[in-house]
Amino acid sequence: MRRPTGMTVLTGVVIAVIGYLLVIPLITQVLASFRGPYLPIGVPTAQWSLDNYHTLFSGAGDLANVLLTTGAYVGGAAVISTLIAWTLAWIVVRTDVPGRTVISVLVLLPFIIPPIVRAQSWVLMLAPQSGLLNQLLRALPFVGGESGPIDPFAFSTIVVVQGLVSVTFPFLLLVPIMQNMDGALEEASRTSGATAWQTLRRVTLPVLFPASLAVVLLSTILLLGSLEIPLLFGQQEGRDIFALRMWTLLRGNASELPKYGMAATYGVVFLIATLAIFRVYLWVTRDAGRRASITGKGFRPTRLALGRRRWLVLAILVAYLVPTSILPAVALLWSSLTPFAMPISLDNLQRFARIDAYIAVLQDPEFYASFARTILIAGVSSTIAVLLAMVAAWVVARGRTSWGTRILDMLASSSVAIPAVIVGFSTFLFYLVINRTIPLIGTIWILIFAYSYRISVSYRVGHAAVLQIDRSLEESAAASGASRLATFRRVVIPLLLPAMAAVWIQLFILGSHEFTLPAFLATPDTRPLAWYLYSRINPGAAQLYDPSQGAAMALLFTVVVFALAFLLRSLVNRRQVARTTVGATGARAATDPAGSGSTGTSGARGAGSGR
Amino acid sequence: MGHRTARLGAGLVSTAALVLASAGLVTAQSAADATEAPVCDAVPVGIVTRCENFYTDYWPAVNAALDQLHQEALATNGGQVVIWDWYELSPDVINAFTTRFPGLTIKTQGFQQNLSSSIITAQQTGTENTDYLSGSLTSATPLYDSGLFEQVDWTQYGIPAEWLTVGPAELLPDSLNSWLLNYNTSKVTEVPSALTDFLDASFKDQLAMASWNGQFFTGYGMANGKDAMQQLIADLKGGNLTLTDNPGDLLSTGDKPITFAGQLFNPNPDLAVAPITDGGVWIQFGGVNAEGKNKPGATLYAIWNAYDPDWITARLTTEDLNTSAVPFPGLPTDVLGQATGLAKVNADAMYEQATIGQWETQDTRDQWNEMISAADEIMYQ
Incomplete structure (x- = not known):
């Protein structure tokens, strides 16, 4: 029998680890859906049954309502966020509007503020009477009144707010796509006499349509797992939104045991739905490589000269950025300076403003402890995801096609199709039932493992980057007698490293403010800052409730993470890795599951050609 | 025998018990057994019996029992007491407890609606469990029906028997709550x-x-x-x-x-x-988890949190602790009357x-x- 090579062993290990991180918890969830009503294993009440599915499909579970409401919510929010992101990206990348860097930073800002705090600041901004946004709108001559005009708890508001707060992710995906689109097509259109609008409608939009549709689908999947906005805004009109329904089922009634079996059944149904969306996404992007209009020959996208219209465009941008980036930051600052929630006014500022909350936060040991845990969890999990992705990408891109590589490709690609709320719940269930054998409940490891599930973005980046490495480098190594493992270690990893570093930063930022996963898995000894923050702004936490300190923490955290990300990005840039926004490399690859290698993204190409 | 005489006699007996217990000559239980039990100076408050003489006649024995429990808790499970509650204990609460009972460490977690289920889940999956149980009669239903409340005879620590009729006797009433x-x-x-x-x-x-x-x-x-x-x-x-x-x-x-x-x-x-x-009104109870690793620690915390006069005064008068639960209405009127700030706002209404x-x-x-x-x-x- 032939002895397995080091590379084969490594591949096996990677498949096993990804399976452990992703597949086994999901199997536990499927199991729980057939074995209820409480824990699936190890309790006397557990028994095989179709009761949960019967309840769900017989109408008592309101499945149709949940599917329709969730569809309207995530679909609406995904379309809104993508439309805005598309417009912003186009303006920033393809026009000469002034202040493009500042605009990019302001679009990124909400991405860094912890989502639960961001949602809370929207509640305060949209409060019917005292909300700053409603006050500003009432000041308009044609509005008036003493309340509104926006009802923060209407379903349409929930959808729009979710859409507005979710712009950053599609923006990050679309910017590099537009940067890499060859301007020659638009140039040709214009020289043929087409107006800017005609060029946009007949050239730019059709060329970018598949990628834009892919972004909508990806955003839809990610929004399925988003709990913060439904939790704060949607208890009435949004009660049938999937993430909130799961939360409600798991939260339960104090005098009863939670209905894990029913929650698992909802989870299975939505898992199937998201996998179906993911299949559509793969279908939409199946020939992304063929459609790519990018040459990778050092082109520069042409910018449309807006002329005097640029000030109009700038005004439109400001109209978007003020309520989405500036006002939430102002609301947060206001909340941190005042001892309790109160309307924003000069009088209140003079009477109540103080910096006590900042002093208290800086003296709070739990702030530092949870902050350190956040960095640790986000850092280690991002590293695990990136390392796994590098190996998987290389094996799939360079290995012979086999069942093994197909399974690996499927596993590594599909994590993006699993909403965080399902991952959180299934991981929680899995570690509960195996706790007597592997006691990880209550440890920081369970969080690190759960956070690591977001492997697909780094995998797609790695895959695209591997394809851009000239095979001759690896062939030279092999000719020199290096094993595949040695080639991977000494040739491939150094070339992939810069691209993967850019993805690592994006995963790190995502992980640093993750809210949904620790909702299921964290304890006071392991909670990251996002959950400590929640206990500070949640009156249900009783003596920990201190919204001023919560806001102060959120601002301090945002500043530090922003600075950290900026610093890391600068380091990466210094190594000539990324020429675009943080995460741009990952973004481009994420919308190109074919990993065509024709994307011309800078990561591996820049590094490769530089060596 | 009038109330005054009864209180005086009971006070002397309690003081004697305190001296003996402090000297380590007898355990708290034997001290309570060996003396005549105090008589509650009773005033009805809803379904609760208020004992106006609790701190004069009962507390010395209770206090002695706490010191004994402290020593036992220190010697159990490395002095660690796990306290899961509806709310996570704030650092102020932990600090007050560990200042009064040095050497103990508290590990706390708040579960709100999921408190009972988390405890049962921990029991059934073998994960770390709480030593201390809490809840109302309704919210603690799964715990009580699962037999998780240790059968503690609280009167052995000097607690008035009249207070143990509000719910099952193994549940120690510790605060009042209402909508x-x-x-x-x-x-x-x-x-x-x-x-x-x-x-x-x-x-x-x-x-x-x-x-x-x-x-x-x-x-x-x-x-x-x-x-x-x-x-x-x-x-x-x-x-x-x-x-x-x-x-x-x-x-x-x-x-x-x-x-x-x-x-x-x-x-x-x-x-x-x-x-x-x-509006619904209910008593919150404390208790000891039959599956807990530090039962003396849980017993100690339950009694201290419910009745320790210094702690009750701090909860009612210290701004940072004003959001603590409203103390048990069975405590004497003059103690409850100390409330200030938010504590007073809540207590008066409740x-x-x-x-x-x-x-x-x-x-x-x-x-x-x-x-x-x-x-x-x-x-x-």
Whole structure:
């Protein structure tokens, strides 16, 4: 029998680890859906049954309502966020509007503020009477009144707010796509006499349509797992939104045991739905490589000269950025300076403003402890995801096609199709039932493992980057007698490293403010800052409730993470890795599951050609 | 023998017991057994018996028992006491406890609605479990029915037997809780006490509550029937009431000037609370987890948290602790009367609610639970 090579062993290990991180918890969830009503294993009440599915499909579970409401919510929010992101990206990348860097930073800002705090600041901004946004709108001559005009708890508001707060992710995906689109097509259109609008409608939009549709689908999947906005805004009109329904089922009634079996059944149904969306996404992007209009020959996208219209465009941008980036930051600052929630006014500022909350936060040991845990969890999990992705990408891109590589490709690609709320719940269930054998409940490891599930973005980046490495480098190594493992270690990893570093930063930022996963898995000894923050702004936490300190923490955290990300990005840039926004490399690859290698993204190409 | 004589005699006996126990000559139990038990200077408060002489006649023996329990807790499980509660204990609470009982370490976690299920899940999956149990008769139903409350005879530590009739004897009553109306006086000068009054159109867009607080209506349901309660909830939801996870901020800003809630946690001086007709009233209990690793530590914490006079005074008068639970109404009037700030706001309303509300009892527990499910059914609909 032939002895397995080091590379084969490594591949096996990677498949096993990804399976452990992703597949086994999901199997536990499927199991729980057939074995209820409480824990699936190890309790006397557990028994095989179709009761949960019967309840769900017989109408008592309101499945149709949940599917329709969730569809309207995530679909609406995904379309809104993508439309805005598309417009912003186009303006920033393809026009000469002034202040493009500042605009990019302001679009990124909400991405860094912890989502639960961001949602809370929207509640305060949209409060019917005292909300700053409603006050500003009432000041308009044609509005008036003493309340509104926006009802923060209407379903349409929930959808729009979710859409507005979710712009950053599609923006990050679309910017590099537009940067890499060859301007020659638009140039040709214009020289043929087409107006800017005609060029946009007949050239730019059709060329970018598949990628834009892919972004909508990806955003839809990610929004399925988003709990913060439904939790704060949607208890009435949004009660049938999937993430909130799961939360409600798991939260339960104090005098009863939670209905894990029913929650698992909802989870299975939505898992199937998201996998179906993911299949559509793969279908939409199946020939992304063929459609790519990018040459990778050092082109520069042409910018449309807006002329005097640029000030109009700038005004439109400001109209978007003020309520989405500036006002939430102002609301947060206001909340941190005042001892309790109160309307924003000069009088209140003079009477109540103080910096006590900042002093208290800086003296709070739990702030530092949870902050350190956040960095640790986000850092280690991002590293695990990136390392796994590098190996998987290389094996799939360079290995012979086999069942093994197909399974690996499927596993590594599909994590993006699993909403965080399902991952959180299934991981929680899995570690509960195996706790007597592997006691990880209550440890920081369970969080690190759960956070690591977001492997697909780094995998797609790695895959695209591997394809851009000239095979001759690896062939030279092999000719020199290096094993595949040695080639991977000494040739491939150094070339992939810069691209993967850019993805690592994006995963790190995502992980640093993750809210949904620790909702299921964290304890006071392991909670990251996002959950400590929640206990500070949640009156249900009783003596920990201190919204001023919560806001102060959120601002301090945002500043530090922003600075950290900026610093890391600068380091990466210094190594000539990324020429675009943080995460741009990952973004481009994420919308190109074919990993065509024709994307011309800078990561591996820049590094490769530089060596 | 009059009350005065009884108190004097009991005080002398308790003092003697304290001296003996302090000297380590007898255990707290034998001290209590060996002497004549004090007689409660009883005043009824709802279903609770107040013992006006608790601190003079009972406390010395209890205090001696605490010292004994402290030593036992130190020698058990490395001195670590795991306390899971509805709310995570704040550093102030932990600091007060460990200052009084040095050497012990507290590991705490708050689970709110999932407290009972988390404890049972821990028991069934072998994960770390709490030493201390808590809850109302309804919220602790799964724990009680699973036999998780250790059969503790609290009278052996000097606790008045009269207090142990509010619920099952192994549950130690430690605080009072009830549903209240929270309102912003800068927007609303007074609020009606009958829930049906809030159906009036004048309350349009004035009311808010969290969807997971359906239990707010169960007192009304116990008084008027399940159907009437469900109809009331449906009518309110369909009209004047807004559901949100955090109604407190909107209450504070005045956007929703009345919220259906419980204890007030917000220091905004414009906020007030008021009792409601037929509002639910219940006692919170502490207890010892039969599966816990440090039972002396749990016993110690339960008694200290419920009755230690210094701790009760701190809770009622220290700003940072003003949001602690309202102390057990069985404690003497003069101790409870010390309350200031938010503690006073909450205590005054809850003690008033205790006289006009619907009490949870062990006999009616299952009816309350059915009512909670019925309320949740409409709240989440």
